[in-house]
Amino acid sequence: MxxxxxxxxxxxxxxxxxxxxxxRSATRLAFFIIxxxxxxxxxxxQSLVESVDxxxxxxxxxxxxxxxxxxxxRDPTRERGMLCVVETVQDLLAFERxxxxxGLYHVLHGALAPLKGIGPSRLKLDNLEDRxxxxxxxxxxxxxxxxxxxxxxxxxxxxxxxxxxxxxTRIATGIPMGGELEYIDQTxxxxxxxxxxxxxx
Amino acid sequence: MxxxxxxxxxxxxxxxxxxxxxxRSATRLAFFIIxxxxxxxxxxxQSLVESVDxxxxxxxxxxxxxxxxxxxxRDPTRERGMLCVVETVQDLLAFERxxxxxGLYHVLHGALAPLKGIGPSRLKLDNLEDRxxxxxxxxxxxxxxxxxxxxxxxxxxxxxxxxxxxxxTRIATGIPMGGELEYIDQTxxxxxxxxxxxxxx
Numbered sequence: 347m348x349x350x351x352x353x354x355x356x357x358x359x360x361x362x363x364x365x366x367x368x369x370r371s372a373t374r375l376a377f378f379i380i381x382x383x384x385x386x387x388x389x390x391x392q393s394l395v396e397s398v399d400x401x402x403x404x405x406x407x408x409x410x411x412x413x414x415x416x417x418x419x420r421d422p423t424r425e426r427g428m429l430c431v432v433e434t435v436q437d438l439l440a441f442e443r444x445x446x447x448x449g450l451y452h453v454l455h456g457a458l459a460p461l462k463g464i465g466p467s468r469l470k471l472d473n474l475e476d477r478x479x480x481x482x483x484x485x486x487x488x489x490x491x492x493x494x495x496x497x498x499x500x501x502x503x504x505x506x507x508x509x510x511x512x513x514x515t516r517i518a519t520g521i522p523m524g525g526e527l528e529y530i531d532q533t534x535x536x537x538x539x540x541x542x543x544x545x546x547x
Numbered sequence: 548m549x550x551x552x553x554x555x556x557x558x559x560x561x562x563x564x565x566x567x568x569x570x571r572s573a574t575r576l577a578f579f580i581i582x583x584x585x586x587x588x589x590x591x592x593q594s595l596v597e598s599v600d601x602x603x604x605x606x607x608x609x610x611x612x613x614x615x616x617x618x619x620x621r622d623p624t625r626e627r628g629m630l631c632v633v634e635t636v637q638d639l640l641a642f643e644r645x646x647x648x649x650g651l652y653h654v655l656h657g658a659l660a661p662l663k664g665i666g667p668s669r670l671k672l673d674n675l676e677d678r679x680x681x682x683x684x685x686x687x688x689x690x691x692x693x694x695x696x697x698x699x700x701x702x703x704x705x706x707x708x709x710x711x712x713x714x715x716t717r718i719a720t721g722i723p724m725g726g727e728l729e730y731i732d733q734t735x736x737x738x739x740x741x742x743x744x745x746x747x748x
Contacts, residue, residue: 350636351613353594353601360591365579371567376598377636378566380611381656384599390561391595393554394580398588400554401581410581412552435551435578455582 354380406477408453408470409435418442418451425449427484429477431503433457433491441489449487452477457495458502466502474503478512485513492519555581607678609654609671610636619643619652626650628685630678632704634658634692642690650688653678658696659703667703675704679713686714693720 349355354376362372379387403409404416411417418424428449432438438451454469478486488503490496504514520538521530530538550556555577563573580588604610605617612618619625629650633639639652655670679687689704691697705715721739722731731739 350611350640351602353598353613354611357594357598360587360594363587364576366572366575373637374567375565379595380598380602386561386564387595387599390558391592393558393561394588394592394595397554397558397577397581398585401552410551410555412554436574439551 403470406473407438407451408455409438409451423448426481428487429483429485430487430489431474432489433496433499437489437491449485450481452486454490454499457490457499459495459498466506469499471506475507475510478507478510483512485515487515487517489517604654604671607674608639608652609656610639610652624649627682629688630684630686631688631690632675633690634697634700638690638692650686651682653687655691655700658691658700660696660699667707670700672707676708676711679708679711684713686716688716688718690718 357376357379358369358372361367361375362369364372367375379390400412401410402412404411404419405414406419407416409416409418413420425448428447429452430438430441430447430449431452431454432441433454433456435453435455438453441447441451452470452474454471456464456469458464458466458469477483486503486507488500490499500516504516507514518541519534520541521527521534527535551559558577558580559570559573562568562576563570565573568576580591601613602611603613605612605620606615607620608617610617610619614621626649629648630653631639631642631648631650632653632655633642634655634657636654636656639654642648642652653671653675655672657665657670659665659667659670678684687704687708689701691700701717705717708715719742720735721742722728722735728736
């Protein structure tokens, strides 16, 4: 059977390594790329090379940046006493979109998942204690996801940070804004109940 | 709000132009690419450039190839009197996998769809008559899809090829092998009925 050109097959193989892209999707993408004006493939190719050449992780918080330290870590107006620990860069961006947080971040790039073989050494934790100890951090807010991995990571961090004189807090779990109690799952509802706060009027 | 590095944003924008990849998927792919060892991005980048540099359309049948003519068109053992017209390169490959066809192909790269603005000029039809007239073609098998666009394209081709002394045929429609009549749709079943053939035993 006559195969497709080797250069095409190679492109399909490389594209199929992307997450969520199987052999069939990769073939469809490759056909699209070939059918586009050639400068699309060339611009994308160049952009890929540039992105790995120019984009790196901030030496302090491990978010993506182009310099040694990111714009948040370098911003003198941010409160340097607060450190919000998140799992991913996307989570950091979600907090930034709220505009409600003025402290610094620490991106773990994952969460503990012993069953998947992801232990503390796979997370960006090396410099966390150092940051807390030397940068005058008074509160570490653990903002990992509210799933099994995120909760386990939060407990692990609380234990690990205990020897340091820092307050470790966890973001609140409860019913989301606009949530109708009838449709909220049991775990969330019981958490919302036990985490009730006084209405000071 | 601090943005992500411009090189990263550019990569996301370019990836989101791919079919079926929205902004969110493109961001996920870009994060994956950044987290992979750098040689993945570089190899993929190089492969993109190579694919448009080396892959082109066969001057005769318009399938993908690396030379002026594809290996099927150059193969002296193929029956040059038969031309199978297909919509896409994937369809050509599907026929090749059967091993049941020994003639040549003609890839249209689409089908007529007036509502989407796809007329005959958008298909690779320029050299079809020329091939039929000069390459001793005796039968053109129209193997476009059995949907509205494919059927319309088949009728169009039959009309267009009428002036040439060539037999134009359409691949059979009917119940697929292993099909259970109970679950076959009405159109397919009535087509299978009207297209019945004599059982010569």
